[in-house]
Amino acid sequence: MKTKDLFWPGFVGLLTCMFVVMLVMFCLSFKVYSGKTATIVNQNSRLMAVEKEYLRGKRINGAVEALRKDTIFDYLPSGNRFIIRPLKSKELFERNEATLKTEYLKELVNAGHALQNFLQRQHSKYVEIPFLLIIEGNVDENYDNSLTKEKNAWSQLSYQRGLAVYQLWNNAGIDFQKYGVELLIAGKATGSVMSSEEKGHVFFSIRLLPKITIE
Incomplete structure (x- = not known):
């Protein structure tokens, strides 16, 4: 009876430890993923800003070039x-x-x-x-x-x-x-x-x- 009495508390403790480990791994994974996501978002924002400035510069050059060709x-x-x-x-x-x-x-x-x-x-x-x-x-x-x-x-x-x-x-x-x-x-x-x-x-x-x- 003593062996049976010790089995369930030990089993519950093991499950609890596994749950805690999985929770910690989930939190770490979420943090890493969130960091990478933020990096990707920032890089994407910078690329969009560069593209916007490139297109703006292209339009400006086209406008000034038009005046250069004016009679x-x-x-x-x-x-x-x-x-x-x-x-x-x-x-x-x-x-x-x-x-x-x-x-x-x-x-x-x-x-x-x-x-x-x-x-x-x-x-x-x-x-x-x-x-x-x-x-x-x-x-x-x-x-x-x-x-x-x-x-x-x-x-x-x-x-x-x-x-x-x-x-x-x-x-x-x-x-x-x-x-x-x-x-x-x-x-x-x-x-x-x-x-x-x-x-x-x-x-x-x-x-x-x-x-x-x-x-």
């Missing part, structure tokens, strides 16, 4: 900017001033409308890609030869020239910002932006850059 604008690789092709080498401003010459106003307005139409098309195709449009004025050290070569004077005149172009376009009803474009007026105080291989005056240029957003 109105010429691309200057030395400064990553655009100039108006019909006005290349033209003296757009009065010497040492920020006043636009009247004979070039019509071509400037036409170019502004062409740029607005381009941005409208890009906005309709890629509404999720906002652009930063920089209108940058400039001085020419040979043309503006009576202007003191003092940095502040060059900065002010170059900025005023960029502003003059913007005001001309604004008065003509050209509005870039309604297409999600952020506008910046700038001035380049160091003289001509053109490289030695590129000839002609550049009194203002534009840059079209994707806006960087941090999510």
Whole structure:
């Protein structure tokens, strides 16, 4: 009787130990699996983010490339900017001033409308890609030869020239910002932006850059 009396408590104890061991193994397995699952999810999220940025970059490159092929604008690789092709080498401003010459106003307005139409098309195709449009004025050290070569004077005149172009376009009803474009007026105080291989005056240029957003 004593042997039988000891069998069942021992058997129950053995089952209990096995249950505890299986429970521990289950918990360990679950933890390992959960860790691997989290790693896989994180890796998948990173891959999806990379894919998203790749596609976004591809669309941006396609948009900027379209402007490079435009018949109105010429691309200057030395400064990553655009100039108006019909006005290349033209003296757009009065010497040492920020006043636009009247004979070039019509071509400037036409170019502004062409740029607005381009941005409208890009906005309709890629509404999720906002652009930063920089209108940058400039001085020419040979043309503006009576202007003191003092940095502040060059900065002010170059900025005023960029502003003059913007005001001309604004008065003509050209509005870039309604297409999600952020506008910046700038001035380049160091003289001509053109490289030695590129000839002609550049009194203002534009840059079209994707806006960087941090999510």
